[in-house]
Amino acid sequence: MLPAERRARVVELLRRDGVVRVHELAVRLGVSAITVRRDITRLAREGVVRRVHGGATLELPATAPTSGGRASGAVTGAVVGLVVPSLVYYWPDVVRGVREAADELGLRVVLRGAGYAPDDELRQLGALVDSVGVDGLLVAPTTTGSQGAALVRWLRSAEVPVVLLERDSGDPGLGLLESVVSDHRLGAASAVRHLAELGHRRIGLCASASSPTAPHLRRGWRRACDELGLELDGVPEVTTCDHRDPDWSRQLDALLDRCRESGTTALLVHSDPEALALVQRCQERGIVVPGALSVVTYDDEMAELCDPPLTAVRPPKAAVGRAAVALLAARLRAAGGRPVHRVVVQPELITRGSSAEPAPVG
Structure with missing residues (x-):
């Protein structure tokens, strides 16, 4: 046949x-x-x-009313699978944006959490396609290592449309997949520029080794430092373990020692838990924030609860979710010939009490 x-x-x-x-x-x-x-x-x-x-x-005719009273089109009533690596940090706001946009279009969302484990992500995605029968997928996949490579191959050959969340489809390994990302490089650069405008000339970076966002932050931080002519010799550029790791306290003290030894007066820290722990350690060691050290955090999940409240770069998490649904809906409507879209959304700098002019020397 x-x-x-x-x-x-x-x-x-x-x-x-x-x-x-x-x-x-x-x-x-x-x-x-x-x-x-x-x-x-x-x-x-x-x-x-x-x-x-x-x-x-x-499919119902386009003029037939659905149970919710909407006119049924090519998208209304479709089922969207959503797989995110965490349900407790960063991603809840992305999920909220997805839900809001899906409700407006009459889509049903099926949510799965996968804990930054590519084998679990692949299992959840396969179940959504084979058992739930979703019409499209929104996913923030792990792309590193052999398991990540297998997951990427699966996504590239998926039977339903796929939109990546906070993963850059400009990476050749991800193939022709649609994506929505926060411009983390621009976000890091905005933090550096804010600190430079306050008069800081030595601005360090503390990034989490476990986060896929860290490489983008590093590129944005370095590029902004280069463009502004800031001093980098001896300035801390560290990749730390997770704040829950037993070695975190030692790495934190080593970072603060390097700031003192190098004359570094400001730090961009990813993410909020690491920044809060750093400020707390500063207080224990008698390092005044922002008098002796200004701190800008990246994520803004809990930054305003710190003492002092932290200046933060806030990625547009809910907007990422809404844009991803719009891309997926457009792909579901398209009969063919639609080019691959990559949407980049700009983060926002929120100025609070942890950043100020550097203290006078001497």
């Missing part, structure tokens, strides 16, 4: 039975379940059918 004939047969069975399951179709048509899912995906993109849990049903 030719592919076009096979898809016509799928539509015929839907008209007769109302709803069909992937495995039932595979048996009837004598093909694999993967082939059936690809046929359903194509028919769904053409607006002929609608994917449901484990199978498909005929």
Whole structure:
């Protein structure tokens, strides 16, 4: 049976039975379940059918009202799978943006958390496609290591549209995948410029080794320092362990010692827990913030609760979620020929009490 004939047969069975399951179709048509899912995906993109849990049903006419009172189009009623690496830090605001945009379009979101583990991410994504029957995926994947490479290969060959969250599809390894990212390089640069305008000439960087954001922050920090002619010789540029790691206290003291020895008067710290711990350690050691050391944190999840409240760079987390839904909806509507889109959203600098002019020398 030719592919076009096979898809016509799928539509015929839907008209007769109302709803069909992937495995039932595979048996009837004598093909694999993967082939059936690809046929359903194509028919769904053409607006002929609608994917449901484990199978498909005929799409409602565009003029027919849905149960929520909306007119059903090519997107309304679609199911979106959302996989994020954390449900407790940074990502809740992204999820909120996704939910708000999905509600406006009449989409249903199925959320999964995967804990920065590529094998778990792959398992969750496979279940969303094969068992839940989602129409598209929003995901912040781990892309490093052999497991990350396997996950990227899976995403590039996925049967449904994929939009990356806070992962740059400009990386050749990610292929032609749509993406929405915060411009972390610009965010880091804005922190450096703020501190330089206050008069700081030696501005250090403390980035978390476990975060995929760290390389972008480092590039933005270094580029801004170069453009502003700031001194880098001896200035701390450190990658630290997680603040919960047993070695964190030692690394923190070593960083503060390097600031004192090098005459560094300001630090950009990623992320908020590390910045809060650093300020607390400064207080224990009699280092006045911002008098002796100005601190700018990156993320702004809990920065205003510090004493003093921390100046922070705030990535547009909810806006990233909303933009990702808009990209996915546009991809679901497109019958073909739509170019790959990469959306970059600008972070915001929030000035608070942890940054000030450097103390006079002597």
